[in-house]
Amino acid sequence: MNKLQKLRVSINAPVTLIFTLLCLFALISGTNSSGWTTTQLFEVYRCPLSDPLAYIRFFGHVLGHSGYSHFINNIVLILVLGPSLEERYGRAGLCFVILLTALISGLVQFAFFPSTALLGASGVVFAMILLSSFSGAKQGTIPLTLLLVAVFYIGGEVKDALTAQDNISHMAHIIGGLCGTGVGFWFGRVKS
Numbered sequence: 070m071n072k073l074q075k076l077r078v079s080i081n082a083p084v085t086l087i088f089t090l091l092c093l094f095a096l097i098s099g100t101n102s103s104g105w106t107t108t109q110l111f112e113v114y115r116c117p118l119s120d121p122l123a124y125i126r127f128f129g130h131v132l133g134h135s136g137y138s139h140f141i142n143n144i145v146l147i148l149v150l151g152p153s154l155e156e157r158y159g160r161a162g163l164c165f166v167i168l169l170t171a172l173i174s175g176l177v178q179f180a181f182f183p184s185t186a187l188l189g190a191s192g193v194v195f196a197m198i199l200l201s202s203f204s205g206a207k208q209g210t211i212p213l214t215l216l217l218v219a220v221f222y223i224g225g226e227v228k229d230a231l232t233a234q235d236n237i238s239h240m241a242h243i244i245g246g247l248c249g250t251g252v253g254f255w256f257g258r259v260k261s
Contacts, residue, residue, distance in 0.1 A: 085151030112188035127175035133188035195245030
């Protein structure tokens with residue numbers, strides 16, 4: 070009984086947990102507003118740049134999800150990958166990856182896909198997957214795991230982007246993977 074009394078919950082990855090809570094808040098507010106908050110704040114689409122919310126949507130779209138299933142598929146992977154990335158690259162490093170992925174995918178969506186909207190954290194998930202492939206990398210080397218993940222994930226996304234007729238933004242996945250890879254190489258150079 071003494072050992073059970075000594076157990077306590079620890080906040081091991083604040084950035085990951087805050088991101089998860091913000092996504093949950095966006096989902097709940099979207100559901101309770103019949104999608105109004107999702108459309109206004111948590112998805113990015115072509116609109117006049119005079120709309121001040123456009124700039125929030127460039128980042129906020131990674132928080133929005135179309136429903137619980139979409140949310141849980143992304144959040145489970147973020148909760149698995151985020152803590153180890155946060156430990157390895159720090160809170161600021163993980164924040165940088167999330168914000169960079171959000172901004173680049175938001176700008177690409179805005180500029181090149183004027184008739185569709187983008188929402189969801191899958192680009193962030195892909196960034197985390199590729200970034201986590203750098204674990205254990207030594208100076209002057211490229212981990213084989215990174216190459217395999219890049220071939221399987223990014224290669225599969227490129228194939229699906231060209232052939233699949235679905236509601237999945239393969240562009241966001243590819244951009245997320247490229248952001249994770251780029252940041253992984255950059256962090257590797259900074260450390261060495």
